Amino acid sequence: MLPLDLPFAALCVSLRALEPVHLPPFPGSKLEGAFGRALYRLACTQPQRETCQGCPLQTICPYGLSYAPRLPESLQVASLGTPPRPIIFRVAYGEERHLGAGEALTFGLVVVGQAVTQLPYLLAALREVGREGLGHTRGRLELEEVRSVQPYTGEEVTLLRGADLDVNLSPLLLRAGELPPVPGEGLRLHLRSPLHLRAGGQMARDLHFPVLLRALQRRVGNLEQLYGGAASLGADFTRLPLLARGVETVRQDVRLVSQLRKGSRPGQKTNMEGLVGTVEYRGDFRPFAPLLRLGEQLGMGKWAHFGAGLYDLEAAG
Structure with missing residues (x-):
C-alpha cells in the first residue's frame, strides 16, 4: 500500500x-x-x-x-x-x-x-x-x-x-486509514462529472484499471506531498500499477460530454471534455482501496479542482 x-x-x-x-x-x-x-x-x-x-x-x-x-x-x-x-x-x-x-x-x-x-x-x-x-x-x-x-x-x-456571526472552525477531518474498504471482487464506478485522463498523448477513451490507477496514484501522491505529511515521498510508485494489470474491465458504458469554459483572458475559451457513465471492474481491490476512496472524494484527471473526474464506488455482483 x-x-x-x-x-x-x-x-x-x-x-x-x-x-x-x-x-x-x-x-x-x-x-x-x-x-x-x-x-x-x-x-x-x-x-x-x-x-x-x-x-x-x-x-x-x-x-x-x-x-x-x-x-x-x-x-x-x-x-x-x-x-x-x-x-x-x-x-x-x-x-x-x-x-x-x-x-x-x-x-x-x-x-x-x-x-x-x-x-x-x-x-x-x-x-x-x-x-x-x-x-x-x-x-x-x-x-x-x-x-x-x-x-x-x-x-x-x-x-x-446564513448571516449568523457564530462560526465553527472545527471541521470533521478524514484520513486515508479511516476510509471504508472497497467491498467484494466486483467494483462499479459511476462517473458523475467529465473524466479526462491522458494516455499515450491523448484523452483515454478506454478506462482500463491500470490507466485509472496511474492517474489516481499521481494525483493523490502530488496532493499528499504538497499539502499533507509527504509520507509518500520516495515511495515505490511502480508496484501498484503492476498489480493493477490483474484487474479486468468487465463493462464500459460511457459517453463523451463537453462544455465551453471562459478563460482568464478576454475572448479566451477552453473546451472541457470528458467521459461520464459507468465502468465495471473485477479483481482484488484491497491493495488499491485507500487510493480509490481518496479519489472518490478528491476527483482525478484534468480540471479536477473544478469538480471534474468525480465518481462513486459501488459493489458489482
Whole structure:
C-alpha cells in the first residue's frame, strides 16, 4: 500500500437564489471562479501585482496558497509541473439548471491538508460567492449554510449558517486509514462529472484499471506531498500499477460530454471534455482501496479542482 498522510475536510455548501439563476450542465468552473475572485478580494494585500509570482506573501496568503501554490524545491519533478490546488469543488454533471428565486443550490467543497488552516478565509469567501451573480443571467445568491460532513457515516457539524456571526472552525477531518474498504471482487464506478485522463498523448477513451490507477496514484501522491505529511515521498510508485494489470474491465458504458469554459483572458475559451457513465471492474481491490476512496472524494484527471473526474464506488455482483 502507498503510504499516505493526507487529512481533508469535506464541506457541503448551500446557497439560495435571490433572483433567477441559469447554470450550465457542469457549473463547477462557474462556482470555482466566483469563489476565487471572492477569496482574492478578501486576502490579497498587493492587488497592484498582475500575478502572485514574486509576491513575498505568496507562501502565507490564503489566495496564493490555494490558487497559485508554489512548488517546493524538493519536489521539482515533471508530474508536479502544474501543482494541484488544495481546494476542490464537488459538482456533478447534469442538465442545464434554471433556479427561481428562493430555490437552493447545493455543492461540495473539499479542503485538503494544510489548506484547512485557512478555513476562516475560505468560509468568508463562501459568503461572497453568489453576491456578484452566477451563470448566464448573473443571478445573485446568498449563503444559507456550510456543513462539514463525513460522507460514509452521515456524521456532520454546522460551520456557518446564513448571516449568523457564530462560526465553527472545527471541521470533521478524514484520513486515508479511516476510509471504508472497497467491498467484494466486483467494483462499479459511476462517473458523475467529465473524466479526462491522458494516455499515450491523448484523452483515454478506454478506462482500463491500470490507466485509472496511474492517474489516481499521481494525483493523490502530488496532493499528499504538497499539502499533507509527504509520507509518500520516495515511495515505490511502480508496484501498484503492476498489480493493477490483474484487474479486468468487465463493462464500459460511457459517453463523451463537453462544455465551453471562459478563460482568464478576454475572448479566451477552453473546451472541457470528458467521459461520464459507468465502468465495471473485477479483481482484488484491497491493495488499491485507500487510493480509490481518496479519489472518490478528491476527483482525478484534468480540471479536477473544478469538480471534474468525480465518481462513486459501488459493489458489482
